[in-house]
Amino acid sequence: MSNCLSVTNAVEHAFCPRFTYFQLVLGIEQREGKRGTVQSGRAYHNRHSTTNKTYKIKRLDGIKRIELILYSKKYSFSGKIDEAIEAEDQILLIERKYTDYVVIGSTLKTQLGLLAILAEENTGKKVNQAIVVFDKTERVEVIVNVTKEIKQKALLMLKKTNHTISTGSMPHSSHDNRCLNCCYRKICP
Numbered sequence: 697m698s699n700c701l702s703v704t705n706a707v708e709h710a711f712c713p714r715f716t717y718f719q720l721v722l723g724i725e726q727r728e729g730k731r732g733t734v735q736s737g738r739a740y741h742n743r744h745s746t747t748n749k750t751y752k753i754k755r756l757d758g759i760k761r762i763e764l765i766l767y768s769k770k771y772s773f774s775g776k777i778d779e780a781i782e783a784e785d786q787i788l789l790i791e792r793k794y795t796d797y798v799v800i801g802s803t804l805k806t807q808l809g810l811l812a813i814l815a816e817e818n819t820g821k822k823v824n825q826a827i828v829v830f831d832k833t834e835r836v837e838v839i840v841n842v843t844k845e846i847k848q849k850a851l852l853m854l855k856k857t858n859h860t861i862s863t864g865s866m867p868h869s870s871h872d873n874r875c876l877n878c879c880y881r882k883i884c885p
């Protein structure tokens with residue numbers, strides 16, 4: 697893997713591989729920051745990382761870590777862990793989603809798998825679990841076992857992202873509900 701990608705790049709590739717093509721091959725930036733859902737989600741993340749610095753989910757005794765920017769020398773990618781609890785021998789990832797859509801799908805698994813790899817490589821501690829907090833109209837906490845398979849699939853997604861960039865060809869993707877709010881829908885064939 698020669699290019700230094702971010703976790704976000706691989707997550708977007710998992711959402712739709714054409715994001716990689718439009719954004720990283722053609723250089724067309726997303727205009728997602730203008731969407732209301734993204735802005736509310738950012739405000740929610742900021743609230744937790746700036747005003748709730750000591751608040752901890754009581755699942756594991758340890759030190760709360762926030763906004764860790766990490767790099768993997770082994771796989772050449774970077775990413776940011778918004779929140780985690782670091783215990784003596786393990787790390788618990790905490791991921792917050794401002795949505796009522798409670799699904800642990802491929803984008804979330806890619807994100808958790810890559811963040812776990814970054815945390816393990818940089819601390820030498822295992823990441824076996826994550827808690828995903830879905831919090832919009834109702835708060836739902838889901839425990840996810842970040843298995844070896846999730847980590848391997850996440851690495852594969854990173855590899856596919858790199859492959860799309862190196863070939864420069866537009867990947868196949870079917871049009872479905874994802875396209876309704878997509879910033880590239882007007883230019884996507």
Ligand code: SF4
Nearest residue numbers: 712714875878881884
């Ligand atoms: S319009 Fe649909 S297929 Fe095209 S980039 Fe967006 S989500 Fe992918």
